Amino acid sequence: MxxxxxxxxxxxxxxxxxxxxxxxxxxxxxxxxxxxxxxxxxxxxxxxxxxxxxxxxxxxxxxxxxxxxxxxxxxxxxxxxxxxxxxxxxxxxxxxxxxxxxxxxxxxxxxxxxxxxxxxxxxxxxxxxxxxxxxxxxxxxxxxAAIKGLVWYNPKTFKAGGITPPSNTWTWNGMMAYSKQAIDKGLAPWAIGVESGAASGWVGTDWLENIFLRVNGPDKYKEWYEGKLAWTSPEVRKAWEIWGQIIADPKMIYGGSNYVNSTNFGNAHEPLFTNPPKALFHHQASFIQSFITNQFPSLKPVEDFDFVAFPSIEPKYAKAVEGAADVIGxxxxxxxxxxxxxxxxxxxxxxxxxxxxxxxxxxxxxxxxxYPDALTKRAADIMNKAEIVVFDASDMMKPEMNAAFWSAVVSYIENPKNLDSILAGLEKVRKDAYK
Structure with missing residues (x-):
């Protein structure tokens, strides 16, 4: 204090x-x-x-x-x-x-x-x-405000492996190439945890929102959270399938699906900072910096932990930012x-x-x-220079739709082969909620 x-x-x-x-x-x-x-x-x-x-x-x-x-x-x-x-x-x-x-x-x-x-x-x-x-x-x-969709990493892990860290101009395909390098070096590419009590699964909604935005753009994004776009639509399905390249592949995630569903979001970054490190990347909003510094007080921003923006998928949406913020009325x-x-x-x-x-x-x-350090300065700069700013889509949905979305994430992590039935279930909730 x-x-x-x-x-x-x-x-x-x-x-x-x-x-x-x-x-x-x-x-x-x-x-x-x-x-x-x-x-x-x-x-x-x-x-x-x-x-x-x-x-x-x-x-x-x-x-x-x-x-x-x-x-x-x-x-x-x-x-x-x-x-x-x-x-x-x-x-x-x-x-x-x-x-x-x-x-x-x-x-x-x-x-x-x-x-x-x-x-x-x-x-x-x-x-x-x-x-x-x-x-x-x-x-x-x-x-x-906070920026959603930052990709965090330990620079010393990259240095030890002789790998050049990513930049803010990277693409999804480039990120997947980094993930393959991690596997080749015996690391899990991703440390993920979605447990959050009654809100378990919200971490996955952030992944899907960032992917959806960078594939379909802000207009479709708005249709989605307003309940005007079917969950069984090609646009929504594609976002889940792209995320599935990571979350549905056991080689991509530290600890496997049970670990992901049972690990609290506030601890999910820890495998990046063990000795030796066990994972390469962690996806989370800018607020996670305070969690990292509280749990690992000896770590220094930039030197020991760093981030890049979420990778681009469709180039025309490369400078899109998903954020969350308090709103005053x-x-x-x-x-x-x-x-x-x-x-x-x-x-x-x-x-x-x-x-x-x-x-x-x-x-x-x-x-x-x-801003207190170089990382928060950089996050603020990304926010200020964003060409497209959208709010967290799940937070904009009706409460029953939001809750169903969280639960669907947990179900998908548990069994990604059930995507058809998961999306059909979400579509039923949408039809009931947005009559």
């Missing part, structure tokens, strides 16, 4: 040098006495501490108090309060699905009435803006809320997430100087 506090203090100091010129909250100061904003979110622990540090300069400049109400049962609390006519002023929503639900129900404020849109458009890519838009109006600000349009939300969207505020948690800022004008 002391280290985190120092990081936040340093971030505040660096901010003064990088973004000298004062605050961005243009809608407000001098509110005529203490005003309080109720902010509801899931953030606790480290995230809560960073959030409180983030809002402190805003509070000092405006006299507006921001009270964080944290709950792990976020969806239920928001639903109950909205139905009771007592919504929070601002909230970190459970996900894009909830954003769409609340926007369509007329419960959220159109952010064009809240934000300085000229400033917002300078700071956010079209992809993030599109994700926050419902029926042509902006309702959500995405923040605190606004329930009340007051001068205090307008000031606060403009601040939350600013580079100043988002720099705290970068420095304090290593999460990626969705505001593309947050300087890379705030």
């Amino acid at each position: 002391k280290r985190l506090t120092m990081t936040i203090v340093m971030a505040a100091a660096v901010f003064g040098l990088v973004y000298a010129g004062g605050g961005t909250e243009k809608a407000s100061t001098g509110t005529g006495g203490q005003k309080t904003i109720n902010f509801l979110a899931v953030w606790g622990g480290q995230e809560a501490e960073v959030f409180k540090a983030m809002v402190k300069p805003f509070e000092e400049r405006t006299g507006i108090k921001v009270e964080l109400e944290a709950t792990r049962d976020l969806d239920a609390v928001i639903t109950t309060r909205v139905e009771a006519g007592n919504p929070p002023d601002v909230a970190g929503l459970p996900g894009p699905g909830k954003l769409v639900e609340l926007a369509k129900a007329g419960k959220l404020v159109d952010l064009s009435q809240v934000l300085d849109m000229a400033e917002f458009d300078k700071n956010y890519s079209a992809g993030w803006k599109a994700l926050g838009t419902v029926d042509g109006k902006l309702y959500g600000i995405f923040t605190k 606004v329930f009340k349009n007051t001068p205090e809320v307008r000031a606060f939300v403009n601040y939350l969207a600013s580079a100043e505020a988002q720099a705290y997430w970068a420095a304090g948690t290593g999460a990626l800022a969705t505001n593309k004008n947050v300087s890379l100087v705030f």
Whole structure:
């Protein structure tokens, strides 16, 4: 905790040098006495501490108090309060699905009435803006992001084997060639674990989403998560079959299918860092860096662990990025809320997430100087330069479809020969869920 506090203090100091010129909250100061904003979110622990540090300069400049109400049962609390006519002023929503639900129900404020849109458009890519838009109006600000689909490796394993590490321009076929080299050298190409309690299987959905996006592009991707594309379609089947080149081949995966299904996602990278290493690659989002450093505190970024972007499959989708992020929605349009939300969207505020948690800022004008190491800087750079940004597809699906997708991944790993029946089962769920 002391280290985190120092990081936040340093971030505040660096901010003064990088973004000298004062605050961005243009809608407000001098509110005529203490005003309080109720902010509801899931953030606790480290995230809560960073959030409180983030809002402190805003509070000092405006006299507006921001009270964080944290709950792990976020969806239920928001639903109950909205139905009771007592919504929070601002909230970190459970996900894009909830954003769409609340926007369509007329419960959220159109952010064009809240934000300085000229400033917002300078700071956010079209992809993030599109994700926050419902029926042509902006309702959500995405923040605190992670890139999905990074491929992690141990550089020392490559050096010991006389192999040149991959680059961000590699292809799926090139990745499979690396995998064959690993087998030839007695290593398992891939360390994978999909166990996650009731959510077991979500790790595999990330694989399939990244493959689907790079084969079929963002328009088909959107049709898929909106329930408009059959699970038995050629597009969906192809994604599963491509993943099957890895997950259905016992030579490709460390420990075999039972190991994959029983190993928690938070420990799945460990075979890369045993002595000697037992696997070459691990596929996971940018957040896994904190798991690696917590479990192996002596390891140094770049020197001991590194990553490359997910390989391209169809060249025209090579610069596509799948991400996940928290999304903020606004329930009340007051001068205090307008000031606060403009601040939350600013580079100043988002720099705290970068420095304090290593999460990626969705505001593309947050300087890379705030990121704690070379790897998070690189992840942020990939995010900022992406030509296509999509959100995690399974998180955008209806809950029953999402849950069935997770379960289908576990079933496929267990018996990939059952792909036909697995896809037929998913298609039945789709037809029932999207009537």
